Amino acid sequence: MRPPSTALGRVSTAFALTAVVAAFLIFVPLHRHWFDLKVYYGAIGYWGEGGRIYDYLKPGTHYGFTYPPFAALVMLPMMVVGWYSAIAISQSLNIAAAAVILYICADATIRREGWTRWFTYAVLACLFAWMEPVRDTASFGQVNLLLLALVLADAWLLTSATARARRLHRLAGLGIGLAAAIKLTPAIFIVYLLVTRRLRAAGTAIAVAGGATALAAWADREASRTFWTEAMWNTDRVGSLAFVSNQSWQGMLARLTEPFAEPSRAIWAVGVLLLLSLWVWRARRAVAAGDELAGFALTGITACLVSPVTWVHHLVWLIPGIAVLVDAGLRSAPGGERRKRLLLAAATSYLLLCSSIVWLWRWNQGGIPGIIGSNAYVWISLALLLLLPFRAVKDGYGSHDHTRLSATMDACAHATESPSPSRLSAPQASPTPPDTKPAPSGSGV
Numbered sequence: 001m002r003p004p005s006t007a008l009g010r011v012s013t014a015f016a017l018t019a020v021v022a023a024f025l026i027f028v029p030l031h032r033h034w035f036d037l038k039v040y041y042g043a044i045g046y047w048g049e050g051g052r053i054y055d056y057l058k059p060g061t062h063y064g065f066t067y068p069p070f071a072a073l074v075m076l077p078m079m080v081v082g083w084y085s086a087i088a089i090s091q092s093l094n095i096a097a098a099a100v101i102l103y104i105c106a107d108a109t110i111r112r113e114g115w116t117r118w119f120t121y122a123v124l125a126c127l128f129a130w131m132e133p134v135r136d137t138a139s140f141g142q143v144n145l146l147l148l149a150l151v152l153a154d155a156w157l158l159t160s161a162t163a164r165a166r167r168l169h170r171l172a173g174l175g176i177g178l179a180a181a182i183k184l185t186p187a188i189f190i191v192y193l194l195v196t197r198r199l200r201a202a203g204t205a206i207a208v209a210g211g212a213t214a215l216a217a218w219a220d221r222e223a224s225r226t227f228w229t230e231a232m233w234n235t236d237r238v239g240s241l242a243f244v245s246n247q248s249w250q251g252m253l254a255r256l257t258e259p260f261a262e263p264s265r266a267i268w269a270v271g272v273l274l275l276l277s278l279w280v281w282r283a284r285r286a287v288a289a290g291d292e293l294a295g296f297a298l299t300g301i302t303a304c305l306v307s308p309v310t311w312v313h314h315l316v317w318l319i320p321g322i323a324v325l326v327d328a329g330l331r332s333a334p335g336g337e338r339r340k341r342l343l344l345a346a347a348t349s350y351l352l353l354c355s356s357i358v359w360l361w362r363w364n365q366g367g368i369p370g371i372i373g374s375n376a377y378v379w380i381s382l383a384l385l386l387l388l389p390f391r392a393v394k395d396g397y398g399s400h401d402h403t404r405l406s407a408t409m410d411a412c413a414h415a416t417e418s419p420s421p422s423r424l425s426a427p428q429a430s431p432t433p434p435d436t437k438p439a440p441s442g443s444g445v
Contacts, residue, residue, distance in 0.1 A: 037141020
């Protein structure tokens with residue numbers, strides 16, 4: 001489908017698409033009513049009044065603050081603003097983070113293809129906002145987009161050939177370090193830097209994460225002790241692992257075994273080791289091919305799979321992988337099978353992540369349809385980890401080289417199996433009412 005050829009056509013299309021997405025976000029009953037932001041806001045206020053932050057529970061629930069103490073320091077400004085100001089600040093930060101993510105993931109593709117930049121970004125922003133993980137992050141008042149933006153900023157610093165990036169190259173690792181101090185999941189990117197031998201950036205990330213953690217310990221020694229020895233390990237604060245929103249390897253195992261038995265720890269551990277081994281091998285190959293964004297994408301995908309708890313809103317970490325699929329498809333020969341298959345895989349993954357399809361099996365996860373449907377996002381993550389193509393690029397983002405492609409990409413040209421895009425209609429009622437919604441930050445990982 002070609003974009004409009006006239007300025008009026010582009011303006012009209014952008015306006016119409018924006019109106020449709022805005023209407024969907026406003027009127028479709030999928031809003032989470034700032035549930036997580038209420039937890040943060042209440043916990044910070046309780047802490048500011050002299051309470052122990054990890055003792056706080058949102059009234060009427062068993063959900064409390066589950067992030068490391070440094071995250072509480074970052075959120076301290078909420079003590080001096082009203083509730084509606086907190087919402088406005090949260091959404092403003094999410095918008096700014098979305099702009100960073102779209103720029104890093106898409107700008108080189110836009111320039112190479114010669115597309116009208118403002119129009120393409122307008123369309124991408126609408127498509128971005130439509131994704132369920134993005135919608136949930138915004139309406140829960142979550143921090144996932146901010147963490148993704150911090151991590152991808154390091155990917156840009158490591159590979160961009162712009163003069164500004166070269167001047168700032170020494171700062172690579174800063175974003176990952178801050179993200180890891182705020183929430184544990186991004187710490188896997190420090191391991192990524194180590195296994196791909198970016199030791200300077202890894203050292204920076206470790207120093208920043210360690211310094212931020214030490215600062216939090218200095219600010220409240222008791223809170224730090226409680227988090228690292230108690231709160232971090234208290235899985236009772238996160239809800240049922242089998243809940244359909246938990247789209248991790250452990251969540252899938254729990255849905256296969258409960259209510260008859262607990263998921264096997266041995267099977268979970270073996271699966272995690274296999275996933276991590278596959279990730280290390282593929283991440284090194286991505287960096288060897290010069291495709292840093294693919295390496296970062298594989299790392300985010302792996303984090304979602306191996307984390308004990310990966311709520312749907314955590315799946316923003318899959319967005320760079322979809323961007324790599326699209327770019328790899330566009331780099332392929334026009335009209336060729338590779339181009340069609342890669343773009344089809346990207347479209348299928350995107351549509352499934354927009355569909356809220358897993359909620360169709362919220363109450364019944366049994367049988368073959370339940371195993372497939374209730375774990376739809378796990379299957380997407382596994383497929384991306386196994387089959388994500390690598391692009392032979394010179395600077396990670398800005399190369400116009402269409403000739404060299406990795407061997408993995410050649411193999412992926414024949415991989416057409418993707419989760420079925422059928423039954424894409426979203427549920428007609430909010431899938432997570434306040435009395436059943438699991439804590440979105442899980443065990444802090």
